[in-house]
Amino acid sequence: MPIDPVALTADLVRCPSVTPAEGGALVLLDSVLTDAGFTCTRVDRGGVANLFARWGAKGAPRSFGFNGHTDVVPPGDPALWRTDPFGGTIRDGRLYGRGAADMKSGVAAFVAAAVAHVQGRAPGDGAILLAITGDEEGEAEHGTRALLDWMAREGEAMSVCLVGEPTCPDTLGQMMKIGRRGSLNGWFTIRGRQGHSAYPERALNPLPAMARLVDRLSSAPLDQGSAHFDASTLAFVTVDTGNPATNVIPSEVRATVNVRFNDLHSGASITARLRAEADRIAQEFGVEADLRVKVSGESFITPPGDFSALVAQAVRDETGIDPVLSTSGGTSDARFIRAHCPVVEFGLSGQTMHQIDEYAKVDEIAALARIYRRILDAWFA
Numbered sequence: 001m002p003i004d005p006v007a008l009t010a011d012l013v014r015c016p017s018v019t020p021a022e023g024g025a026l027v028l029l030d031s032v033l034t035d036a037g038f039t040c041t042r043v044d045r046g047g048v049a050n051l052f053a054r055w056g057a058k059g060a061p062r063s064f065g066f067n068g069h070t071d072v073v074p075p076g077d078p079a080l081w082r083t084d085p086f087g088g089t090i091r092d093g094r095l096y097g098r099g100a101a102d103m104k105s106g107v108a109a110f111v112a113a114a115v116a117h118v119q120g121r122a123p124g125d126g127a128i129l130l131a132i133t134g135d136e137e138g139e140a141e142h143g144t145r146a147l148l149d150w151m152a153r154e155g156e157a158m159s160v161c162l163v164g165e166p167t168c169p170d171t172l173g174q175m176m177k178i179g180r181r182g183s184l185n186g187w188f189t190i191r192g193r194q195g196h197s198a199y200p201e202r203a204l205n206p207l208p209a210m211a212r213l214v215d216r217l218s219s220a221p222l223d224q225g226s227a228h229f230d231a232s233t234l235a236f237v238t239v240d241t242g243n244p245a246t247n248v249i250p251s252e253v254r255a256t257v258n259v260r261f262n263d264l265h266s267g268a269s270i271t272a273r274l275r276a277e278a279d280r281i282a283q284e285f286g287v288e289a290d291l292r293v294k295v296s297g298e299s300f301i302t303p304p305g306d307f308s309a310l311v312a313q314a315v316r317d318e319t320g321i322d323p324v325l326s327t328s329g330g331t332s333d334a335r336f337i338r339a340h341c342p343v344v345e346f347g348l349s350g351q352t353m354h355q356i357d358e359y360a361k362v363d364e365i366a367a368l369a370r371i372y373r374r375i376l377d378a379w380f381a
């Protein structure tokens with residue numbers, strides 16, 4: 001039986017799978033895929049449900065992987081929605097609901113494409129592997145990572161992987177992602193000596209030191225961009241003393257910085273740069289300057305090649321649009337997969353992701369399933 005990707009998206013939206021709740025979404029996919037001849041395994045870890053499905057033989061030399069998530073962010077106040085956020089209502093060509101765009105439609109489109117592709121076909125030396133997680137919007141600790149750990153133990157490997165996250169700014173076909181910038185958060189603390197603001201000579205004010213630090217780091221570009229990436233960015237997002245008094249020089253000031261870096265840097269090199277600046281400020285002002293850092297993800301790229309060309313061709317054939325090969329945006333689970341195989345991301349337009357009245361256009365869901373089908377047909381041709 002062919003699967004209607006729009007109906008399957010609506011059914012998935014009706015599963016209230018707010019991270020980390022499974023909400024029935026993976027149970028539904030398990031039954032749809034099992035009926036179509038896939039071997040399904042639940043890979044649950046740390047209170048998170050994940051689903052692995054394979055068509056074809058384990059360890060097949062040529063395997064096409066798909067990664068996506070069925071968990072969603074909370075809907076917010078349901079009264080602000082024009083429809084039930086878990087109703088999967090279709091109105092004026094739009095399917096409304098939490099996860100309609102991010103990314104139950106992407107999962108449904110891929111499942112429909114995979115089932116259509118395998119119909120009446122023998123696997124031969126090829127396999128289709130679906131790694132679907134219930135923890136992308138949360139900590140992502142027990143989601144795709146758990147699936148990849150399990151796959152490594154079981155000898156399940158992907159030759160290439162397509163992540164079905166929304167990638168297009170407005171219209172289906174505009175953009176695919178071949179990499180992502182890295183992201184790092186840094187927390188600076190500068191300590192001086194508290195005192196009366198009428199006698200600043202008896203205190204050591206940490207504020208001018210922090211102001212200089214913020215200014216220096218903010219005004220020195222990290223780079224001018226690289227072959228496939230825009231310039232790295234650095235943004236201070238807080239500066240705080242928490243000081244309620246006007247006649248007290250505070251002893252301490254804190255600031256937080258977020259750095260999005262391209263392939264000219266690493267988490268370690270950015271950390272070294274921030275630390276060197278803090279040390280310099282400590283020297284110049286006689287203050288104590290501390291830095292704590294968390295790297296959320298390193299930058300990565302799948303250089304344009306056969307796989308990205310195949311995906312781009314399928315997009316062009318279906319939509320008539322030549323997709324931009326981009327590395328923009330935030331992080332995704334592709335950051336974990338890139339250590340295993342070439343990974344490319346392509347999906348719907350993501351304008352309404354995480355918003356009230358999130359929706360996907362019905363005709364774009366159907367077109368996305370046709371694009372995924374073209375990709376599978378071309379990959380196994």
Ligand SMILES: [Zn+2]
Pocket residue numbers: 069102103136165166
């Ligand atoms: Zn997503």
